[in-house]
Amino acid sequence: xxxxxGRSTLQKLVTLFFVSVIxxxxxxxxxxxxxxxDPLNPKFTPEIVERMRKEFHLDKPLxxxxxxxxxxxxxxxxxxxxxxQPVLGKIWERFLNSLPxxxxxxxxTWTFSFPVGIRSAIGRDGVYDKSTTFLAYLLISIPGFFFAxxxxxxxxxxxxxxxxxxxxxxxxxxxxxxHFMDRTWHLVLPSILGATGGVAVLSxxxxxxxxxxxxxxxxxxxxxxxxxxxTVYYKHALRNALLPFxxxxxxxxxxxxxxxxxxxxIFSWPGMGRMAYEAILARDYPxxxxxxxxxxxxxxxxxxxxxxxxxxxxxxxxx
Amino acid sequence: MATxxxxxxxxxxxxxxxxxxxxxxxxxxxxxxxxxxxxTGLVIFLIFFAAALAGLAVTSGSRPxxxxxxxRLQEKLRPPLAKPATETLSAEEIPALNIxxxxxxxxxxxxxxxxLQGAWVSLTVGFVAVGIAVVIGILLGGxxxxxxxxxxxxGHMTFWALVAGAIATAFxxxxxxxxxxxxxxxxxxxxxxxxxxxxxxxxxPWLRWAAxxxxxxxxxIMRAVDIMLCFPSFFLILTVVALLPxxxxxxxxxxxxxxxxxxxRFVRAEFLSLREQDFVAAARALxxxxxxxxxxxxxxxxxxPVLVSATLGIASAMLxxxxxxxxxxGVPPPHATWGNILSDGKAFIFDAPWLTFxxxxxxxxxxxAFNLFGEGMRDILNPKLRERN
Numbered sequence: 001x002x003x004x005x006g007r008s009t010l011q012k013l014v015t016l017f018f019v020s021v022i023x024x025x026x027x028x029x030x031x032x033x034x035x036x037x038d039p040l041n042p043k044f045t046p047e048i049v050e051r052m053r054k055e056f057h058l059d060k061p062l063x064x065x066x067x068x069x070x071x072x073x074x075x076x077x078x079x080x081x082x083x084x085q086p087v088l089g090k091i092w093e094r095f096l097n098s099l100p101x102x103x104x105x106x107x108x109t110w111t112f113s114f115p116v117g118i119r120s121a122i123g124r125d126g127v128y129d130k131s132t133t134f135l136a137y138l139l140i141s142i143p144g145f146f147f148a149x150x151x152x153x154x155x156x157x158x159x160x161x162x163x164x165x166x167x168x169x170x171x172x173x174x175x176x177x178x179h180f181m182d183r184t185w186h187l188v189l190p191s192i193l194g195a196t197g198g199v200a201v202l203s204x205x206x207x208x209x210x211x212x213x214x215x216x217x218x219x220x221x222x223x224x225x226x227x228x229x230x231t232v233y234y235k236h237a238l239r240n241a242l243l244p245f246x247x248x249x250x251x252x253x254x255x256x257x258x259x260x261x262x263x264x265x266i267f268s269w270p271g272m273g274r275m276a277y278e279a280i281l282a283r284d285y286p287x288x289x290x291x292x293x294x295x296x297x298x299x300x301x302x303x304x305x306x307x308x309x310x311x312x313x314x315x316x317x318x319x
Numbered sequence: 320m321a322t323x324x325x326x327x328x329x330x331x332x333x334x335x336x337x338x339x340x341x342x343x344x345x346x347x348x349x350x351x352x353x354x355x356x357x358x359t360g361l362v363i364f365l366i367f368f369a370a371a372l373a374g375l376a377v378t379s380g381s382r383p384x385x386x387x388x389x390x391r392l393q394e395k396l397r398p399p400l401a402k403p404a405t406e407t408l409s410a411e412e413i414p415a416l417n418i419x420x421x422x423x424x425x426x427x428x429x430x431x432x433x434x435l436q437g438a439w440v441s442l443t444v445g446f447v448a449v450g451i452a453v454v455i456g457i458l459l460g461g462x463x464x465x466x467x468x469x470x471x472x473x474g475h476m477t478f479w480a481l482v483a484g485a486i487a488t489a490f491x492x493x494x495x496x497x498x499x500x501x502x503x504x505x506x507x508x509x510x511x512x513x514x515x516x517x518x519x520x521x522x523x524p525w526l527r528w529a530a531x532x533x534x535x536x537x538x539x540i541m542r543a544v545d546i547m548l549c550f551p552s553f554f555l556i557l558t559v560v561a562l563l564p565x566x567x568x569x570x571x572x573x574x575x576x577x578x579x580x581x582x583x584r585f586v587r588a589e590f591l592s593l594r595e596q597d598f599v600a601a602a603r604a605l606x607x608x609x610x611x612x613x614x615x616x617x618x619x620x621x622x623x624p625v626l627v628s629a630t631l632g633i634a635s636a637m638l639x640x641x642x643x644x645x646x647x648x649g650v651p652p653p654h655a656t657w658g659n660i661l662s663d664g665k666a667f668i669f670d671a672p673w674l675t676f677x678x679x680x681x682x683x684x685x686x687x688a689f690n691l692f693g694e695g696m697r698d699i700l701n702p703k704l705r706e707r708n
Contacts, residue, residue: 141690145661261554261646262642292555295549
């Protein structure tokens with residue numbers, strides 16, 4: 001167990017190193033530099049550009065830029081090139097904005113997928129199964145931005161509630177109840193949209209897991225003993241079908257920092273995705289690289305957590 | 320009951336002992352016909368394919384029949400099926416069909432013509448991106464699965480490190496160092512080759528370090544897959560597309576280069592199990608070359624599920640392209656794509672909903688068709704679900 005932990009941590013650190021090198025190279029070898037982003041601005045005289053290049057270490061060779069960047073990142077001194085704010089502080093602020101979306105979206109995904117998946121597995125090839133299957137494909141195939149506009153039209157014309165942004169401007173002066181309802185309404189659409197894809201994929205996965213378990217001999221034995229259908233499905237089958245999903249708790253970890261670029265820009269939600277998008281447009285390399293690095297850390301941590309969880313819940317697995 | 324022409328009529332035949340009466344292709348086709356959703360998906364895909372080809376024919380060239388870029392400011396935001404006001408338009412401004420099938424946009428451009436033009440973009444992006452991903456995936460997965468146990472020697476590593484160093488220094492302008500590095504690489508390679516030509520003689524001591532094993536091919540490729548999986552894919556695509564000059568080819572290549580990992584893992588797993596099978600051992604015993612075993616014996620058994628997942632990959636590549644166009648990246652403006660028609664139309668969502676719904680519904684239907692067809696084929700190719708007949 002401990003040796004596994006040590007080995008896989010080492011392996012993941014090596015992977016992380018290569019990820020950091022590759023993302024750095026991709027960003028820095030692409031044509032164009034941040035100092036050239038606004039060539040028509042009269043304030044950008046050659047001297048200023050030269051000073052900026054010096055300030056951002058852009059005049060140094062690539063390897064020392066790399067070392068300087070990751071030294072700054074690990075000592076927490078790294079600042080955004082756009083507004084000179086500390087990057088980690090900016091990310092933390094945006095992370096807190098994205099967090100409610102992530103939590104509500106994940107809760108929706110997990111609460112809807114399981115009942116739907118289990119029911120369609122039990123009534124295989126029935127009307128319910130066929131229609132949820134089709135619905136799942138529909139939700140996987142619909143472009144997020146198109147679905148967002150359909151929902152906006154529906155909600156705005158029928159429910160008359162505000163949807164764009166995180167809260168209505170000036171609502172902080174209203175009563176706490178109004179403020180709370182306003183925040184909630186703003187949260188509804190983006191989190192539903194964030195959850196649709198997840199519900200569709202996860203419910204299909206639950207269904208196939210459940211089908212596989214239902215086909216096993218011990219389930220038939222349980223039925224043959226004369227146990228009631230509920231006991232067989234929910235006590236015998238479901239418990240084993242749930243095993244792979246325990247590992248998924250680790251795999252949703254990267255979603256913490258992901259944040260959907262498209263959904264957040266449609267709803268003007270000041271979250272992680274939008275920040276990353278704006279950083280890309282402004283060629284704010286420190287933010288792009290830090291977001292990339294943190295995502296890679298979370299992905300690797302997620303796989304480690306899911307391996308460990310699997311070992312805890314399934315004694316057959318020996319690592 | 321199937322008929323068997325090689326037996327005289329009236330012969331008692333036990334179907335259980337007969338070979339299947341249909342060839343595998345006919346069997347697949349038969350199952351596909353029975354799976355209504357997959358069949359519908361195939362039909363929609365064929366229609367889309369024809370529309371994209373026809374769209375390319377009628378909207379490109381210097382004087383296209385349906386001009387997607389023709390601006391008619393007096394005809395802006397006309398609803399679908401509106402007739403053009405012929406008295407205010409000059410002769411060449413009147414649309415060829417004499418009707419705006421899907422209305423016009425805020426510049427009076429014919430949305431139907433723009434949709435046709437965008438169809439070709441979606442089609443090529445989907446196919447080229449997935450084509451790149453599948454080729455990389457099959458190559459790397461095949462190498463990892465078939466040659467995975469081979470060790471990469473320290474000499475190989477040194478050679479490639481020298482080559483990479485030479486390329487890097489050549490790009491940074493240090494030509495002398497680059498020349499020295501490539502010379503060293505070439506000398507090392509020649510020495511190694513000369514030694515290999517006489518395998519019975521032991522390596523001289525000064526070359527022995529080069530034969531030290533470092534790591535397995537399989538480890539190398541699978542770690543590369545792990546590294547690629549660490550990147551947030553849409554964010555990575557967005558970054559690269561934003562940094563590179565806008566072009567449709569960049570998008571295809573980048574989507575392809577960021578989505579080969581699944582295929583690689585899959586092909587590797589298939590190869591690992593197939594190479595241990597008896598028919599491969601038999602082929603090897605016959606002295607058949609590795610290349611022939613890989614491409615004639617193993618590949619046909621591994622390729623069908625890969626193509627199925629490629630179908631699903633096309634669907635997601637088309638969605639990614641639409642998302643990028645929606646954010647304003649990708650194909651430069653006068654050219655229409657479904658994503659940028661929708662993106663331009665979002666400002667008029669309440670006044671001109673057709674600008675949102677036409678591209679949105681078409682993307683939905685086409686992607687859905689690909690998904691249904693792919694999933695249907697996956698079921699059909701699953702031998703557990705086949706009935707013998």
